[in-house]
Amino acid sequence: xxxxxxxxxxxxxxxxxxxxxxxxxxxxxxxxxxxxxxxxxxxxxxxxxxxxxxxxxxxxxxxxxxxxxxxxxxxxxxxxxxxxxxxxxxxxxxxxxxxxxxxxxxxxxxxxxxxxxxxxxxxxxxxxxxxxxxxxxxxxxxxxxxxxxxxxxxxxxxxxxxxxxxxxxxxxxxxxxxxxxxxxxxxxxxxxxxxxxxxxxxxxxxxxxxxxxxxxxxxxxxxxxxxxxxxxxxxxxxxxxxxxxxxxxxxxxxxxxxxxxxxxxxxxxxxxxxxxxxxxxxxxxxxxxxxxxxxxxxxxxxxxxxxxxxxxxxxxxxxxxxxxxxxxxxxxxxxxxxxxxxxxxxxxxxxxxxxxxxxxxxxxx
Amino acid sequence: xxxxxxxxxxxxxxxxxxxxxxxxxxxxxxxxxxxxxxxxxxxxxxxxxxxxxxxxxxxxxxxxxxxxxxxxxxxxxxxxxxxxxxxxxxxxxxxxxxxxxxxxxxxxxxxxxxxxxxxxxxxxxxxxxxxxxxxxxxxxxxxxxxxxxxxxxxxxxxxxxxxxxxxxxxxxxxxxxxxxxxxxxxxxxxxxxxxxxxxxxxxxxxxxxxxxxxxxxxxxxxxxxxxxxxxxxxxxxxxxxxxxxxxxxxxxxxxxxxxxxxxxxxxxxxxxxxxxxxxxxxxxxxxxxxxxxxxx
Ligand SMILES: Nc1ncnc2c1ncn2[C@@H]1O[C@H](COP(=O)(O)OP(=O)(O)OP(=O)(O)O)[C@@H](O)[C@H]1O
Ligand SMILES: [Mg+2]
Numbered sequence: 001x002x003x004x005x006x007x008x009x010x011x012x013x014x015x016x017x018x019x020x021x022x023x024x025x026x027x028x029x030x031x032x033x034x035x036x037x038x039x040x041x042x043x044x045x046x047x048x049x050x051x052x053x054x055x056x057x058x059x060x061x062x063x064x065x066x067x068x069x070x071x072x073x074x075x076x077x078x079x080x081x082x083x084x085x086x087x088x089x090x091x092x093x094x095x096x097x098x099x100x101x102x103x104x105x106x107x108x109x110x111x112x113x114x115x116x117x118x119x120x121x122x123x124x125x126x127x128x129x130x131x132x133x134x135x136x137x138x139x140x141x142x143x144x145x146x147x148x149x150x151x152x153x154x155x156x157x158x159x160x161x162x163x164x165x166x167x168x169x170x171x172x173x174x175x176x177x178x179x180x181x182x183x184x185x186x187x188x189x190x191x192x193x194x195x196x197x198x199x200x201x202x203x204x205x206x207x208x209x210x211x212x213x214x215x216x217x218x219x220x221x222x223x224x225x226x227x228x229x230x231x232x233x234x235x236x237x238x239x240x241x242x243x244x245x246x247x248x249x250x251x252x253x254x255x256x257x258x259x260x261x262x263x264x265x266x267x268x269x270x271x272x273x274x275x276x277x278x279x280x281x282x283x284x285x286x287x288x289x290x291x292x293x294x295x296x297x298x299x300x301x302x303x304x305x306x307x308x309x310x311x312x313x314x315x316x317x318x319x320x321x322x323x324x325x326x327x328x329x330x331x332x333x334x335x336x337x338x339x340x341x342x343x344x345x346x347x348x349x350x351x352x353x354x355x356x357x358x359x360x361x362x363x364x365x
Numbered sequence: 366x367x368x369x370x371x372x373x374x375x376x377x378x379x380x381x382x383x384x385x386x387x388x389x390x391x392x393x394x395x396x397x398x399x400x401x402x403x404x405x406x407x408x409x410x411x412x413x414x415x416x417x418x419x420x421x422x423x424x425x426x427x428x429x430x431x432x433x434x435x436x437x438x439x440x441x442x443x444x445x446x447x448x449x450x451x452x453x454x455x456x457x458x459x460x461x462x463x464x465x466x467x468x469x470x471x472x473x474x475x476x477x478x479x480x481x482x483x484x485x486x487x488x489x490x491x492x493x494x495x496x497x498x499x500x501x502x503x504x505x506x507x508x509x510x511x512x513x514x515x516x517x518x519x520x521x522x523x524x525x526x527x528x529x530x531x532x533x534x535x536x537x538x539x540x541x542x543x544x545x546x547x548x549x550x551x552x553x554x555x556x557x558x559x560x561x562x563x564x565x566x567x568x569x570x571x572x573x574x575x576x577x578x579x580x581x582x583x584x585x586x587x588x589x590x591x592x593x594x595x596x597x598x599x600x601x602x603x604x605x606x607x608x609x610x611x612x613x614x615x616x617x618x619x620x621x622x623x624x625x626x627x628x629x630x631x632x633x634x635x636x637x638x639x640x641x642x643x644x645x646x647x648x649x650x651x652x653x654x655x656x657x658x659x660x661x
Contacts, residue, residue: 059555059558059559079559080558080559080561081561085559086556088555088556092550092552092555092556094570095575096574105560105562106560106561109560109563110561111561161560
């Protein structure tokens with residue numbers, strides 16, 4: 001099912017009388033999510049991700065704007081009639097019911113034509129349980145299972161009704177690092193097998209990048225950029241998106257463009273054809289540095305961390321106090337005895353942003 | 366390991382001494398009193414040991430009346446007060462704005478002196494040569510015949526006693542249940558809503574199981590409290606409860622010790638131990654039932 005949001009806005013009224021203005025949690029969302037895709041909704045804590053999800057599920061009513069599932073306007077439809085499955089951050093499994101009872105609960109509520117016989121319900125429950133691979137745990141209570149297993153039960157309960165749209169609110173945040181990797185692949189697999197349009201909320205950019213068909217990057221209720229993970233990473237529209245995506249983080253320098261040349265400090269670093277003059281944020285991805293004794297970017301060398309295939313060069317630039325991290329191939333020769341290290345740059349890994357508006361300044365290379 | 370154990374016991378010693386002096390010793394003492402036959406409190410002598418005291422108490426019509434009263438009180442007030450408290454808490458929980466206000470109102474009886482409240486109840490229900498009492502005024506308003514609730518027929522007195530008991534225990538139960546309801550994670554209700562769960566089913570399948578530990582706690586303490594009822598009856602009917610036919614088991618014990626017909630610690634002890642046995646049995650049954658029904 002295609003999901004379309006038109007000018008979707010949610011303003012929470014303020015409780016405090018002195019402060020008239022409410023909190024704008026979601027600010028004019030305009031987006032079309034194609035059928036059958038896995039979409040990552042990504043942003044820092046408190047930016048309105050959960051609110052956006054609650055609007056789509058119908059648990060919150062929008063202040064303004066419309067929501068369409070396919071061509072149907074569902075804005076005024078109560079949550080139970082929208083055909084959405086929702087998985088909460090803490091799973092919200094009923095603690096007094098077994099796994100089987102938990103998964104069956106939504107089916108037992110079906111009325112009228114949709115009503116199922118006992119056998120049909122059993123079959124659907126088994127099918128959902130097998131899909132998330134918890135078929136052997138059916139008689140356990142949630143407290144007797146690991147976080148990862150509980151998470152699968154929550155997904156099974158959300159998909160047993162065959163929802164048109166599946167919403168996952170930070171489903172991995174309670175898991176440890178290993179389980180997280182495993183479970184996110186699992187979510188990807190389940191989504192592929194069922195083909196349910198899925199929106200997946202996270203504040204972990206790596207998580208979103210690794211499994212999403214599309215990512216939506218948002219901050220303070222506003223969408224900053226939408227696109228394929230690699231495209232957003234390679235071509236950020238503003239400083240926020242550039243700094244939010246990627247580990248290690250992108251390196252940010254105060255720079256200046258003069259006569260189509262980029263300066264950091266007094267050194268001329270790069271030709272930036274077509275860029276206008278002015279102060280900029282010069283951002284360089286860690287993998288954009290090439291160790292080069294004759295390179296223009298001369299830094300103070302703090303150390304080299306060998307991480308197998310790659311090495312991480314830690315340095316500082318005289319014009320800035322921030323630590324620079326460069327990821328270079330282990331084969332590249334860096335004389336650790338020296339105080340300084342010089343780099344030339346891959347121009348497509350360098351992004352310029354206006355110092356005031358933080359908008360992207362494009363240049364040719 | 367052994368040494369550690371010793372240390373542990375040493376730490377426990379003050380508490381054990383305290384418990385021993387004020388709980389175990391009196392209990393044993395009561396047990397001994399209850400089997401001393403023909404005890405004379407003036408001369409502190411007795412004939413011998415036996416079960417005569419129990420037999421006497423169990424054949425005493427006043428005691429049988431007290432047991433009867435107590436059981437009626439328990440059977441009526443515990444379920445009704447718990448059920449009422451649940452209804453009120455559910456209502457409170459659904460009207461967010463009035464919550465704080467109503468919580469204060471319902472908590473008032475809890476902080477008010479029992480005897481003072483008893484007095485008010487007496488004014489409400491008592492018939493005097495000068496006035497009919499407020500309740501009787503209401504009854505005659507609706508065309509009924511006036512009843513003397515304080516000195517009148519047994520059922521009327523029992524009604525007042527139950528009414529009063531329920532009124533006194535309600536606030537505590539409401540307080541416990543509202544906080545139990547408020548502590549149920551709202552996400553469960555959101556999930557249930559997305560699954561189109563009917564309200565009644567939400568209540569029976571989610572809310573009730575979630576707060577069932579608290580409900581059982583209230584039932585068990587309610588049983589124990591009602592079995593030990595005494596001051597409520599005194600507040601309403603005065604100290605001559607046997608005369609009023611409204612005595613309770615604890616009242617009977619008190620009368621045997623200090624009342625007009627008092628001075629029989631052996632009978633009092635026997636009655637107290639019979640009460641102990643009853644409460645113990647009921648509590649065990651309660652715990653067994655709750656163990657089977659409270660699922661987590
Ligand atoms: N019921 C509410 N009433 C008032 N303000 C709210 C309410 N719910 C959320 N907010 C505010 O709306 C903003 C967005 O909240 P939201 O829960 O959507 O953030 P989030 O992106 O999900 O954050 P997190 O990653 O921490 O879960 C926050 O500033 C929050 O304080
Ligand atoms: Mg959230």
